[in-house]
Amino acid sequence: MRNDLLINYKKYCLAILVAFILGFVFLYGSMPRLVYGNEMENRWNIFSSSRYMNIFLASIVALGALVGSSFPDLGSKVKTSNYLLIPASTFEKFSSQFFIRVICGAAIFLVLFWVDARLARAISVMQMVDIKTNLHYANAEHIIDKFNYGMIFLYEKGISYSSETGSPIEKIVYYKPIETWGASLFIVSIGLYLFSVKLFFKKLGLVKSIISFVALFFILFLFMVIFSHIFYPNTVGFEVMLPSYTFQNGIDNVEFWLFLIGFVSPLFLLPLGYFKLKEKQL
Amino acid sequence: MLHLISGLIQPKAGKINVNGFVPFERNPNYLADVYMVPEEFAFPPISISTYVKAFSPLYPNFDHHKLRDIFNEFELHPTSNLNKLSHGQRKKFLIAFALSTNCKMLVFDEPTNGLDIPSKSQFRKILVSSVTDEQLVIISTHQVKDIDTVIDTVVVIENGTIIYQENIDEIAQKLYFDLVPSLAGIENVLYHEQCTLGQRIIVPTSNGNESSIDLELLFNAIINKTI
Numbered sequence: 001m002r003n004d005l006l007i008n009y010k011k012y013c014l015a016i017l018v019a020f021i022l023g024f025v026f027l028y029g030s031m032p033r034l035v036y037g038n039e040m041e042n043r044w045n046i047f048s049s050s051r052y053m054n055i056f057l058a059s060i061v062a063l064g065a066l067v068g069s070s071f072p073d074l075g076s077k078v079k080t081s082n083y084l085l086i087p088a089s090t091f092e093k094f095s096s097q098f099f100i101r102v103i104c105g106a107a108i109f110l111v112l113f114w115v116d117a118r119l120a121r122a123i124s125v126m127q128m129v130d131i132k133t134n135l136h137y138a139n140a141e142h143i144i145d146k147f148n149y150g151m152i153f154l155y156e157k158g159i160s161y162s163s164e165t166g167s168p169i170e171k172i173v174y175y176k177p178i179e180t181w182g183a184s185l186f187i188v189s190i191g192l193y194l195f196s197v198k199l200f201f202k203k204l205g206l207v208k209s210i211i212s213f214v215a216l217f218f219i220l221f222l223f224m225v226i227f228s229h230i231f232y233p234n235t236v237g238f239e240v241m242l243p244s245y246t247f248q249n250g251i252d253n254v255e256f257w258l259f260l261i262g263f264v265s266p267l268f269l270l271p272l273g274y275f276k277l278k279e280k281q282l
Numbered sequence: 283m284l285h286l287i288s289g290l291i292q293p294k295a296g297k298i299n300v301n302g303f304v305p306f307e308r309n310p311n312y313l314a315d316v317y318m319v320p321e322e323f324a325f326p327p328i329s330i331s332t333y334v335k336a337f338s339p340l341y342p343n344f345d346h347h348k349l350r351d352i353f354n355e356f357e358l359h360p361t362s363n364l365n366k367l368s369h370g371q372r373k374k375f376l377i378a379f380a381l382s383t384n385c386k387m388l389v390f391d392e393p394t395n396g397l398d399i400p401s402k403s404q405f406r407k408i409l410v411s412s413v414t415d416e417q418l419v420i421i422s423t424h425q426v427k428d429i430d431t432v433i434d435t436v437v438v439i440e441n442g443t444i445i446y447q448e449n450i451d452e453i454a455q456k457l458y459f460d461l462v463p464s465l466a467g468i469e470n471v472l473y474h475e476q477c478t479l480g481q482r483i484i485v486p487t488s489n490g491n492e493s494s495i496d497l498e499l500l501f502n503a504i505i506n507k508t509i
Contacts, residue, residue, distance in 0.1 A: 006336040007326045078324045081290055087313035087340045278308075282290040 001096035003086070012100075016108060019062060023116035027055060031124040031144055035137045047121075047144040049151035056113060060187060063109045067191050068209065070101045071198035074280070075205075081282055090278040098270075102195055110149070117147035153180050176251075182259040185266070192266045196273035199280070283439065284389050284422055288318045301386065314341055317380045318389040323372065325364035330375060333364060343384035352378035352408055356401070369396045377405060381412040388413070390421045394428040406432050426497035436497070438504050446504045450495060457509070458487045459496040473503035484509070 005012070032045045073083035086093070121144045128140035137143070145151075153174050193213060197205040221240070228241040235241050245253050285291045286298055289305035289312070298305055303312035325333065330353075338344040353360065356374040364372060373396045380388055394402050409432050413419055421429055436453065438446040448456075457472070463480040465471060473484040482499050503509045 003336045003340070006332060007328055076324065078320070078322045081318075081320055082324065084290055084308065085288060085313055085316075085318055086337075087310045089310050090308065092310075279292075281292055282285055 001092075001099060003088075004096055004100060015066065016112070019109070020112050020116065022062070023059060023112055024120055026059070027116050027120035028123060030055060031120055033124050033127045034129055034131055035140075035143060036131050045143060049145060049154045052117060052145070052147050052151055059109075059113060063105060064191065064194050066105045066109075067101050068194035068197055068205065070097045070195045071277075074198040075203065077282060080202075080280070084280060084282070090274065094274050094277055098195065102191060106191075114147065114149070121146060152184070153177075176255070179255060182255060182263075185259065185263050186261070189261070189265045189269070192269040192273075196269055196276070199273050199276040283442075284318065284391055284420065287387075287420070288316055288389055289313070315386045316389065317341070317383045317385040317387075319373075319376050319380045319391060319393055321392040321395060323376055325372065327363065327365045329361055329363055330358065331360040334360070334379070337379070338382075341383040341385065345382050345384055348384075348412060349378055349382035352381060352412070355404055355408055370398060370401060373397060374401060374405075377408070381408065384414075384417070386417055388417060388419045390419065390423075392423055392425070393421060394423065394425050402428050426501055430495060430497045436500070438501060440505070446509070453495055453500070454487075454492045456487055457495075457500070458485050458491060459483070459493045459499060460485065473499065473506065473508040475499060475502065 030051065031047050035045060071083075073079040083093070088096075124144055125140040126136075128137040128143065129135065130137040154172065190213070194209060197209040201208040224240045224242070225235075225238050228235040228239060232241040242254060247253065247256070286293055287300060287305055289308045292306045300312070301315070303309055305312065305316075328336075334346075334349065338346070338349075352358075356371075356378055358371065358375055358378065362371075364375065367375065373393070377390075377393060380390070394405060397405060406429065409419070421433065423429055434450050436446065436448055436450065437444060460483050461477070461479060461481070462468060462483055465474060465481055465483070468483065468485065470485050471483050472486065475482045482496060484496075484499060484503055500509070
């Protein structure tokens, strides 16, 4: 790992700087800085958790690119030879890439996004102007929510009005834990898939991985179609019959199935990648 | 063969054991004692000193003094960026690094390819002065004349099979290499090749006379199965 950091530290520093700047530009560019009238009139303009999450998910592509560039030395025969002959165990080689690209990459990404989001909000709030008065908007902090990672669990936040008294009531609805964890693990699965790309494909790893990922989904879809035809004879064409029911503890069967896919596949990907590296030949 | 020894490929049949290690297992202790200088190589875009700083700690017997001496001999500067050096200079750097690791086994694949004439001479000189009796140096080359003064055992492999293996001293005791104007009157010629000055010949040694070994002629004789 020391070896990797000594050689690539400039590249990593540059990547962090570029990610920081792009993240800021992206977030700052998306935040409103012009408002009209009072808070009620600006409800459509509120920069809430859902908008943060949309940008967060789009930014994860950048993290995917970093993770997908793991094992850069396995791209050519000459570099592969050098890499395999470095006096370190396969476990060290594998874990150093995993630590740098996945653990550190994800941690730095989360910190950068948080800093970018807070910074972009602070500047946007300072610059927010009411078009009506052409003055700084006093309630600017209510227009842009303060970012925190609790928002991942937040489905909806808004204000409803009591039918009896008419007074405003803050309404907060969270995602079900299984939805949040299922989605998070699904992202982790994709990340681990990208991490192992170079171990399976020598050239054009990212492109081939995307193709194979799509192919895997297509195969899964075909299986679903076949099972639908077997268990539900009324199925027509490529229709997928996936009846939904709820377990006693309130968990939906489809959610549980997706959760299993998200949770189980990383368990296979990591050891598979390790043994692939161990058995790597020139 | 070099790839098998260094653990880059797995044997299709049989087993390989080098100093108690199975090369393909790529045990770090084994890799720390084997250094391979490949024919083709690539470096990250860093300076020589950064490369040395990054990779030398991986070789427990690395000798920085030796490296500095070889750098002086090869006229290499630690501040130079590896990717801005010529192919020959990069090869010289790799040879210098390999020799400084003091690995028990050094594997050179076409080490003189890309070196100019003075550098080839420097390479021979440095190799002879750097390597100890505890070290084994395997050189694979097509440029046999470049290394004829530094080898002590000749192994010729054809289609994966060793067809000739002999110590230099034994070859000198058995065979006599000569340049003659013509073959007239010369008996027991084992192999001959025409050249501008006449004939290069190999004959059995007689009366204990020894000659310098013409490795190229010897190789051609082996390939033509006259020896």
